Amino acid sequence: MQFNNFDIAAFLQDNWQKKPLFLKNPWTAWDNPLEPDELAGLAVEEGIESRLIIRSKGSWQLEHGPLPADRFDTLGNKHWTLLVQAVDHHVPEVAALIEPFRFIPNWRIDDVMVSFAADKGGVGPHFDQYDVFLIQGAGKRRWQVGGHCNENSALLPHDDLRLLANFEATETFVCEPGDILYIPPGVSHNGIAMGDDCMTYSIGFRAPSRSDLIGHWCDDLLADMQDDDRYSDPGIEEQSNPGEISSRAVDRLHAMITDKIGDRKAFARWFGQYSSTPKYSEMDWKPDEKIEMPALRERLQQGEILSRNPASRFSFIREDTGNSLLFVDGETMICAGDTISFAETLCAQDKVTIDAALADADDVMDLILKLLNHGCLAFDLED
Structure with missing residues (x-):
């Protein structure tokens, strides 16, 4: 899918x-890429995150999946919404919705959540900490958009849902199939289905918090630190007051921390691994049978196309050494020579064709073989 008139x-x-x-x-x-029955089928599967939100007599109820297959027969035709997370990992046609939004860096993209709502169904007024594009797939939804919120905004008492206690709409939009509503972080909004068969695709973008970055980065540093790396003060001078923590001591102590935390090169490598870690790391996408190098070369010589696994995260960082670091699903691969351009192409495109020159490059072939056998790449079944 492509945009026609989006600046x-x-x-x-x-x-x-x-x-x-x-x-x-x-x-x-515009063509709706998923049917309601297909979405319901995903919601009953183990390992797929799904939620059912029901509004009844002014209160909100939340059920977590996997849902019983017959649950949908008992819901009625009003005031409920089914939400399924990361549908792009399982349905290529939904994954294709992300492609037009690649003007935002890949590491920022989270996943595509899909919702199906009965008439008057919704999840209630709320705000998110991330950017989101809300694409109307089928049916109609009325979106009310309000002001900015933060952690101090009053919420309704609920153990699982973060719904705003005081919501006042300043704008209203009616979304029909193909329409898109962009909502920035912190902006309150409330979507209500207008009629049956209301499907919405939410493309969310990750925004790590400062506390998350510091916490995870420090955890990674601590794992490699030695216990005998300790404070020392050779050349210490006698103090007039032994109770003072001198500025010289504070400088030394502070440097012990900042010298480690301030290592930009180490941070860049860590962040590449951290940001490319799969959302659902417990999922195993490895092929049933390992591919061997002769079979790989033969299939590539026949012109078969390689596709990225939509559940895998690819990114790279260029180093001042001239090499590139390729990050795939939390793993770092150092790329030099022919692998640099291949790795960067792989991060930019969801499908790649291997030409004869690359097929003769052993380091490129080794990388492809590794990614195939880890389930990060696959041969495109459509070609």
Whole structure:
């Protein structure tokens, strides 16, 4: 799918992380990529995160999946919503929705959550800590958009749902199939289905908090620190007051911390691993049978196309050594020579074709073989 009339440069300048934007069906052609029954089928599967939200007599109920297959027969035709997370990991047609949004760096993209709502169904007024594009797949949904919220905003008492206690809409949009509503972080919003068969695709973008970055980065540093790396003060001088912690001591102590935390090169490598860690690391995408190098070369010589696993995260960092670091699913691979351009192409495209020159490069072939046998790449079954 592609955009037909979306000014990306204007959006990034005027709206991204600043203010909402409603786009009236900007696609060259819109086709809803998933049927409600298919979404319901995912919600009953083990290992797939799903939620059912029901509003009844003014109260909100939440059920976590996997849901019983017959649960949907008991819900009625109003006031309920099914939410399924990371549908792009399982349905290629839903994963394709992300491609037009690649003007935002890959490491920021989280997943595609899909919702199906009965008439008047919704999840209640709330705000998110991340950017989100809300794509109307089928049916209609009325979106009410309010002001900015933060951690001090009053919430309704509920153990699992973070719903705003006081919500006042300042704008209202009716989304029909193909329409898109962009909501920046912290902006309150409330979506209500208008009629049956309301499907919405939410493309969310990750935004790590400062506390998460510091906490995880320090955890990684601590794992490699030696206990005998301790404070020392050769050349210490007698103090007039032994109770004082001198500025010289504070400088030494502070340097012990900042010298480690301030290592930008080490941080970059850690962040590449951290940000590329799969959302659901327990999922095993490895092929049933390992691919051997002769079979790999033969299939590539026949022109078969390689596809990235939508559940895998690919990114890279260029180093001042001239090499690139390729990060795939939390693992670091050092790329030099021919593998640099291949790795960077792999991060930019969801499908790649291997030409004869690359097929003759052993280091490239070794990398492809490793990624295939880890389930990060696969041969494109459509070709």
